[in-house]
Amino acid sequence: MKLSNFLIIIGVAIFTSGCRDQTRPIHIQKENVSLTLPGYLSEDELSEDAIVEYANRFRNFYLVVVPLSNEISEDSAWRQSSSRITNSLMDFKIDTTRDQEYNKLSKITGHFKDEKDPIYYFQKLLVKGQRKLVLTIWIRGEQRFQKYRDDIEGITNSFHLQK
Numbered sequence: 001m002k003l004s005n006f007l008i009i010i011g012v013a014i015f016t017s018g019c020r021d022q023t024r025p026i027h028i029q030k031e032n033v034s035l036t037l038p039g040y041l042s043e044d045e046l047s048e049d050a051i052v053e054y055a056n057r058f059r060n061f062y063l064v065v066v067p068l069s070n071e072i073s074e075d076s077a078w079r080q081s082s083s084r085i086t087n088s089l090m091d092f093k094i095d096t097t098r099d100q101e102y103n104k105l106s107k108i109t110g111h112f113k114d115e116k117d118p119i120y121y122f123q124k125l126l127v128k129g130q131r132k133l134v135l136t137i138w139i140r141g142e143q144r145f146q147k148y149r150d151d152i153e154g155i156t157n158s159f160h161l162q163k
Helices: 002-017 074-086 142-158
Strands: 026-030 033-037 052-056 061-068 091-097 104-111 119-128 131-140
Touching (some): 026 052, 033 052, 033 142, 074 091, 074 104, 074 131, 119 142
Antiparallel strands (some): 026 033, 061 131, 119 131
């Protein structure tokens, strides 16, 4: 009996020591990109050309930061980034805003063929000098979108290019 209790305690200790505190934000500074993410996201492989890739597949929450070509204009870069998303959607709606702090921010809502739940994409384009980067976050389902809306806004607000 004592041996089984000891093994259970050791197992719990090993399990909990390997778990990351998911309540603490993750601060990223990579290739002059600054970004703060919720602690429930983990590094993942999502895109060949991304410099930052995080996800929580259980929550259907994904995020990438992709550099865009310096040879094209801001508008062309934005169209290129948006078309990467909309090419795979059956129907979609794009809401785009501009602000002084960032160049463009948009929400793209649509559906994949034969899927009932909507998918939500959020993009933020940053242009600093010749450098163009786009943050893309996506999440599936209306309930998830409502639940994580504040997290998405916090991530997009934290996305900055450093000098």
